[in-house]
Amino acid sequence: MIIPLILLFFISFLIGRYPVSPNEVIMAIASKLSLINSTLSPAVNTIIFDIRLPRILAAMMVGASLSVAGASFQGLFQNPLVSPDKLGVSAGAGFGAAFAILFSASVFMIQFSAFAWGIIAVGLTYFLGRTFKGTSMLTLVLCGIAVASFFSALLSLIKYVADPYGQLQTIVFWLMGSLASVNNLDIIIMGIPIAIGTIILLLIRWRINVLSMGEEEAQTLGVNTKRLQAIIIICCTIVTASAVSICGIIGWIGLVIPHIARMIVGPDHKVLLPASIILGAFFLLLIDNVARTITTTEIPLGILTAIIGAPFFLYLLMKSKEVWS
Amino acid sequence: MNNQKTLIIIAIAIIVVIALIGTYMAYQGAGSISNNQITDMIGRTVDMPAEVNRVYSLSSSSTVQLYMLAPDKMVGWDAQRSKEENVYMSAKYKNLPVYGGGKKDANYESIISSNPDIILIGHGGTVEDVNKIQQKFGHIPALDVEGDNNLTSIVPSIKFLGNILGESNKAEELIDYYNRILNQVNSTVATIPENEKKKVYYAQDPDGLKSYAAGAQHTNLIDICGGVNAVQVPIKKGGVAVSMELIIKWNPDVIITSNQQFYKTVYSNPQWQTINAVKNKEVYLVPQSPYNWFEGPPGANTIMGIPWTAKVLYPDKFKDMDLKGLTKEFYSNFYHYNLTDEQVTDILSCSGLKEF
Numbered sequence: 001m002i003i004p005l006i007l008l009f010f011i012s013f014l015i016g017r018y019p020v021s022p023n024e025v026i027m028a029i030a031s032k033l034s035l036i037n038s039t040l041s042p043a044v045n046t047i048i049f050d051i052r053l054p055r056i057l058a059a060m061m062v063g064a065s066l067s068v069a070g071a072s073f074q075g076l077f078q079n080p081l082v083s084p085d086k087l088g089v090s091a092g093a094g095f096g097a098a099f100a101i102l103f104s105a106s107v108f109m110i111q112f113s114a115f116a117w118g119i120i121a122v123g124l125t126y127f128l129g130r131t132f133k134g135t136s137m138l139t140l141v142l143c144g145i146a147v148a149s150f151f152s153a154l155l156s157l158i159k160y161v162a163d164p165y166g167q168l169q170t171i172v173f174w175l176m177g178s179l180a181s182v183n184n185l186d187i188i189i190m191g192i193p194i195a196i197g198t199i200i201l202l203l204i205r206w207r208i209n210v211l212s213m214g215e216e217e218a219q220t221l222g223v224n225t226k227r228l229q230a231i232i233i234i235c236c237t238i239v240t241a242s243a244v245s246i247c248g249i250i251g252w253i254g255l256v257i258p259h260i261a262r263m264i265v266g267p268d269h270k271v272l273l274p275a276s277i278i279l280g281a282f283f284l285l286l287i288d289n290v291a292r293t294i295t296t297t298e299i300p301l302g303i304l305t306a307i308i309g310a311p312f313f314l315y316l317l318m319k320s321k322e323v324w325s
Numbered sequence: 326m327n328n329q330k331t332l333i334i335i336a337i338a339i340i341v342v343i344a345l346i347g348t349y350m351a352y353q354g355a356g357s358i359s360n361n362q363i364t365d366m367i368g369r370t371v372d373m374p375a376e377v378n379r380v381y382s383l384s385s386s387s388t389v390q391l392y393m394l395a396p397d398k399m400v401g402w403d404a405q406r407s408k409e410e411n412v413y414m415s416a417k418y419k420n421l422p423v424y425g426g427g428k429k430d431a432n433y434e435s436i437i438s439s440n441p442d443i444i445l446i447g448h449g450g451t452v453e454d455v456n457k458i459q460q461k462f463g464h465i466p467a468l469d470v471e472g473d474n475n476l477t478s479i480v481p482s483i484k485f486l487g488n489i490l491g492e493s494n495k496a497e498e499l500i501d502y503y504n505r506i507l508n509q510v511n512s513t514v515a516t517i518p519e520n521e522k523k524k525v526y527y528a529q530d531p532d533g534l535k536s537y538a539a540g541a542q543h544t545n546l547i548d549i550c551g552g553v554n555a556v557q558v559p560i561k562k563g564g565v566a567v568s569m570e571l572i573i574k575w576n577p578d579v580i581i582t583s584n585q586q587f588y589k590t591v592y593s594n595p596q597w598q599t600i601n602a603v604k605n606k607e608v609y610l611v612p613q614s615p616y617n618w619f620e621g622p623p624g625a626n627t628i629m630g631i632p633w634t635a636k637v638l639y640p641d642k643f644k645d646m647d648l649k650g651l652t653k654e655f656y657s658n659f660y661h662y663n664l665t666d667e668q669v670t671d672i673l674s675c676s677g678l679k680e681f
Binding site for chain 1: 401422423424425429430431432433434435437438440450451453454457458460461462463464465529535543564565566620621622623
């Protein structure tokens with residue numbers, strides 16, 4: 001499973017509007033590692049290290065993190081329809097980004113604001129869910145829906161007052177999701193929280209199995225379900241918010257990829273989570289290669305994931321006899 | 326409960342620390358030194374190539390200036406051009422490829438493969454934002470241009486571009502045209518008493534219910550030409566949505582619109598019939614080709630809007646202004662298109678002017 005991903009990783013360096021030969025890629029990498037003195041044009045270096053490399057890494061990281069969060073959430077909520085933005089992280093992040101854009105903030109502040117508001121939205125959902133007397137996971141999802149629509153309303157308000165020729169375009173484009181402007185520094189900033197969240201999820205992946213049997217059953221087995229739920233929600237939120245804050249809102253990955261992974265490796269989270277990570281990375285990298293190649297301008301990633309993801313998902317639903325019980 | 330709270334707080338704290346380190350690192354990067362350097366309008370020092378023959382602009386307002394000063398150096402457009410906008414542009418320019426713009430859909434690989442000598446970034450935001458874009462272009466210098474999207478502070482941006490494009494004479498010519506018109510309009514406007522100033526509403530969208538508040542750079546022309554923006558609401562800079570009731574209350578003397586749909590329907594729409602501007606047939610459609618004369622973008626293209634708006638607002642006071650001649654001059658000098666007499670008449674009469 002990991003071999004196609006590695007293959008695609010290398011092939012992706014060769015794909016793009018600027019023609020770069022396999023030789024040049026190898027030369028560029030070798031000279032970067034100071035193995036040889038390269039005679040490559042600086043343009044090729046820029047293309048490979050400042051444009052393609054960060055995009056390839058970002059696509060893989062975002063795909064992996066959205067998928068692992070989706071798989072964990074589906075296990076946690078025992079519900080196949082849950083995606084990582086169910087608790088309001090995307091709506092909050094969208095609001096945060098738009099808010100920063102409205103005040104003409106810098107790129108970094110836009111990312112930070114998106115991240116912070118994504119976390120705040122989920123925090124709100126979580127505490128609302130805990131405050132109400134029903135402590136079931138269903139209450140939490142319902143709170144998530146309410147918080148998400150609250151933040152989308154705030155977002156609409158910002159779009160309403162934004163300058164239609166400047167800010168509104170930026171906001172709308174941000175919401176459609178794109179990896180076009182990701183740079184190497186973003187990868188580091190985003191990579192740390194994503195790595196931390198993903199590693200924690202991977203470490204506790206067998207416990208998600210216990211949770212997916214039902215909260216009461218898990219408690220009788222001696223698992224502190226409340227704490228476990230909180231850890232999963234925090235990790236998924238951090239991972240998703242980091243991805244969203246850099247790349248905008250990219251839908252469908254978190255919902256579709258865990259299903260595909262489940263069809264391949266079965267419902268055991270011990271293997272399902274790693275499988276989701278690899279599949280997610282593969283899928284988004286594939287789609288991003290299309291996004292940056294198909295036209296002379298960029299097509300936002302969120303559009304492509306939905307156009308490809310939704311019909312593909314329906315096709316899988318028709319074909320598979322996957323049962324949730 | 327407490328346990329979870331602490332966990333969340335710790336998690337947020339970790340994130341904040343990581344983010345702060347990130348920002349610090351972002352400020353550390355950037356900057357190298359060599360011989361042929363230039364300082365761009367946001368204060369970055371950039372290495373310039375020996376010759377600038379191929380240029381790509383990432384935003385609409387700097388594209389306008391690039392097209393005006395050095396059209397043959399353009400390698401592509403930052404945005405798709407409509408059929409309407411292409412009427413007065415020769416095939417040579419309108420058929421250039423579209424590679425997308427900075428805020429939206431820039432395809433960096435497409436741009437680099439078109440092999441530009443420099444990249445222009447119009448009003449690029451903070452130094453950090455501009456550096457981030459620069460990083461995508463590697464060795465190709467990306468220069469920030471400020472003031473390109475504001476008619477009242479546009480002169481330095483024209484000078485700067487003229488300088489880096491090697492077209493200083495053309496830039497001076499454009500600045501002279503701007504100053505000449507502006508002085509004429511200013512001196513006439515100064516004689517208009519406050520209580521005789523026309524109240525102007527700028528209508529956007531097919532329903533005409535979007536506008537810009539007084540003070541916004543998009544409606545600079547109203548202020549310059551001695552009008553009073555009817556939209557007196559506190560939200561500055563950004564666009565505002567207004568209601569029919571407010572427009573009826575404001576009751577503007579003149580309506581200017583960039584929307585053809587609105588222009589076509591306003592005289593027959595019963596809702597607008599009580600407005601003075603509609604009653605007196607004082608609704609005007611902004612000419613659009615090759616660029617909008619009024620705003621969108623609110624840049625060098627709106628220089629042509631100064632005499633037009635002046636005529637629109639005070640036809641009697643600007644009787645001696647030869648709008649036809651000014652239009653022909655502007656188009657042939659800066660839009661590289663020689664308008665025939667019929668075409669000028671067509672442009673001006675389609676905009677709603679009765680005499681020009």
